[in-house]
Amino acid sequence: MEFLRPSTLVEALEARSAHPDGVPIMGGTDVMVELNFDKHRPSALIDLTRVPELTEWGWTATARVWAPVSPTPGSSSTCRAGRPRWPRPRGRWPPPDPQPGHGRRQPGRGLPAGEAHPPLLATDAEIELASVRGTRRVRARDFYLSFRTTALRPDELITAVLLPEAAGPQQFAKIGTRNAMVIAVTSFSLALDSERRAVGTGIGSAGPTPLRSEAAEEFLEGEFDWEDGRPLSEAVVRRFGELVASASRPIDDQRGTAEYRRHALSVMARRALSWSVTDYRKGSARCA
Amino acid sequence: MRVNLNVNGEDVTADNVWPGESLLYVLRERLGLPGSKNACEQGECGSCTVYFDGVTACSCMIAAGQAEGREVRTVEGLAEGTGKGGDRTLGVVQEAFVEAGAVQCGFCTPGLLVQTDDLLERTVGAGLGAPGDAEIREALAGNLCRCTGYEKIIDAVHLAAGRRAEEAGSGS
Numbered sequence: 526m527e528f529l530r531p532s533t534l535v536e537a538l539e540a541r542s543a544h545p546d547g548v549p550i551m552g553g554t555d556v557m558v559e560l561n562f563d564k565h566r567p568s569a570l571i572d573l574t575r576v577p578e579l580t581e582w583g584w585t586a587t588a589r590v591w592a593p594v595s596p597t598p599g600s601s602s603t604c605r606a607g608r609p610r611w612p613r614p615r616g617r618w619p620p621p622d623p624q625p626g627h628g629r630r631q632p633g634r635g636l637p638a639g640e641a642h643p644p645l646l647a648t649d650a651e652i653e654l655a656s657v658r659g660t661r662r663v664r665a666r667d668f669y670l671s672f673r674t675t676a677l678r679p680d681e682l683i684t685a686v687l688l689p690e691a692a693g694p695q696q697f698a699k700i701g702t703r704n705a706m707v708i709a710v711t712s713f714s715l716a717l718d719s720e721r722r723a724v725g726t727g728i729g730s731a732g733p734t735p736l737r738s739e740a741a742e743e744f745l746e747g748e749f750d751w752e753d754g755r756p757l758s759e760a761v762v763r764r765f766g767e768l769v770a771s772a773s774r775p776i777d778d779q780r781g782t783a784e785y786r787r788h789a790l791s792v793m794a795r796r797a798l799s800w801s802v803t804d805y806r807k808g809s810a811r812c813a
Numbered sequence: 814m815r816v817n818l819n820v821n822g823e824d825v826t827a828d829n830v831w832p833g834e835s836l837l838y839v840l841r842e843r844l845g846l847p848g849s850k851n852a853c854e855q856g857e858c859g860s861c862t863v864y865f866d867g868v869t870a871c872s873c874m875i876a877a878g879q880a881e882g883r884e885v886r887t888v889e890g891l892a893e894g895t896g897k898g899g900d901r902t903l904g905v906v907q908e909a910f911v912e913a914g915a916v917q918c919g920f921c922t923p924g925l926l927v928q929t930d931d932l933l934e935r936t937v938g939a940g941l942g943a944p945g946d947a948e949i950r951e952a953l954a955g956n957l958c959r960c961t962g963y964e965k966i967i968d969a970v971h972l973a974a975g976r977r978a979e980e981a982g983s984g985s
């Protein structure tokens with residue numbers, strides 16, 4: 526097994542292209558488990574922690590550019606008014622926050638439990654993919670194809686995640702046995718966009734891929750008072766929760782039963798909606 | 814493969830490293846530092862926690878080659894004194910764990926010590942006062958203990974935080 530240490534993005538893309546069977550490694554939450562338990566012996570490990578272009582993030586005119594790999598927990602935690610609220614990292618690598626470069630949380634693997642995915646779906650984020658052939662962008666909503674399969678091609682790396690400027694409240698909720706280091710039993714994300722009058726949802730750990738509930742989005746777009754954000758009736762909130770739950774396709778596993786996941790999703794959806802409506806009324810999407 | 818890194822302030826070299834092995838394996842099996850424990854090897858339990866370039870990390874989740882040129886501090890580096898056969902006394906956090914009865918089988922202890930040290934650095938060390946129960950529980954949420962039930966561990970962290978604060982007060 527070779528160990529490659531590219532120090533620029535160009536070198537990283539060349540290494541990726543030369544080693545289609547190689548595995549890029551950053552936070553290691555997925556890759557190292559496979560190696561430690563001898564489940565996978567890739568021909569090469571491509572260490573991305575030394576590629577400066579992949580460890581930075583910043584702002585552009587319309588989007589927060591979120592480099593997919595960040596070795597320092599906390600670099601994605603800086604939160605400003607109006608920006609998406611990510612669960613906060615707690616200093617430890619792998620951090621429990623959704624930094625997509627971190628193994629099972631990264632969009633490249635597309636695991637349904639990855640915590641980055643629901644917010645990416647809800648906010649209609651774009652994922653930038655690069656290879657020696659060039660760079661392209663794919664909407665998160667088109668990225669997850671089937672279980673463990675994404676639009677990422679074998680010679681590509683994720684070079685950025687672009688989050689649209691938030692135009693309303695954004696929420697992420699997760700059910701897990703503790704905040705650190707465990708993947709969610711199930712998770713949910715909600716984004717209200719006051720400019721486009723659009724609702725975005727994202728469901729984690731409750732289907733073969735991260736999912737949206739388009740029915741819940743359409744329903745809420747019609748019911749929500751986009752002018753003043755008046756409180757919704759209990760019936761509307763309940764219906765929203767039901768629609769979210771019915772979009773999920775969970776299974777029973779060691780973390781929870783399908784039935785529990787469906788129930789938990791309806792509860793999280795109702796809560797996320799209530800928090801969002803309150804925030805919307807206050808006219809400010811404060812930072813968590 | 815050869816890996817050069819700095820461990821507990823000393824430049825060290827590990828030879829014959831298989832590229833797929835973990836930093837935890839390098840520390841324990843190649844550098845003779847068995848303090849960091851291997852309990853799950855999958856980033857769940859925190860027993861292998863070390864400082865990696867100043868940030869606490871699960872060393873079982875770091876590939877050996879990723880440690881090239883990096884600074885690592887293990888539980889062995891928490892003891893005061895400079896080592897190398899010299900007198901090594903326990904650090905404040907270690908002392909507090911012993912006194913509070915926070916150690917039973919001890920397998921989780923090295924990780925908890927490093928994580929507690931980090932918590933106290935970020936709180937008392939940064940002049941922010943001692944952490945409360947909720948903050949302690951959150952900081953240690955990634956460290957599993959199958960023996961103590963955690964209560965004595967929380968006591969130990971309070972004890973260590975108080976002492977660090979005293980030290981900081983009398984030192985200035």
Ligand code: FES
Pocket residue numbers: 850851852853854855856857858859860861862871872873874
């Ligand atoms: S041994 Fe590394 S987290 Fe358990």
Ligand code: FES
Pocket residue numbers: 915916917918919920921922957958959960961
């Ligand atoms: S003392 Fe035994 S696992 Fe914590």
